[in-house]
Amino acid sequence: MNRCSFCKRSADDVGTLVAGAGVYICDDCVVLCAEAVKNKPAGLKRATPVWEGVDDAALIAHLPRIEAIRHLVDDDLRSWVGEARRRGISWDRVGEALGMRRQSAWERFA
CATH class of the missing domain: 1.20.5 (Single alpha-helices involved in coiled-coils or other helix-helix interfaces)
Structure with missing residues (x-):
């Protein structure tokens, strides 16, 4: 069963699951990613966890x-x-x- 590589929900538990090279992303995580990109601080190239x-x-x-x-x-x-x-x-x-x-x-x- 395919799962979102980000939130780990199964394909049955999401609206849409998009396949990439070795990864999958669900529609909810796409929205979160779009928000993160839209609101990223200037000059930030890669998101890192806030430890x-x-x-x-x-x-x-x-x-x-x-x-x-x-x-x-x-x-x-x-x-x-x-x-x-x-x-x-x-x-x-x-x-x-x-x-x-x-x-x-x-x-x-x-």
Whole structure:
């Protein structure tokens, strides 16, 4: 079952779930993201957590969510590499695209 990579709600629990490269985002999170972009402070390039506002329990509770997303991204990357190889794209080109040697790409994805 696909889930929003941000709020972790399932596709059945949201209005729309949009797929990206290894991630999904629901319509509610799109609205939140649009607000964050619209209201971002001048000069801010990347949003970072305000650590003072995150207690230890919330920080620990968030770790499994990040790990789950990492697995989704890894699975998606594996699918993309598989398609590249199915199309006959060389391990050299795959490795170069991923910033690694051919041998490393082969060991990771073959």
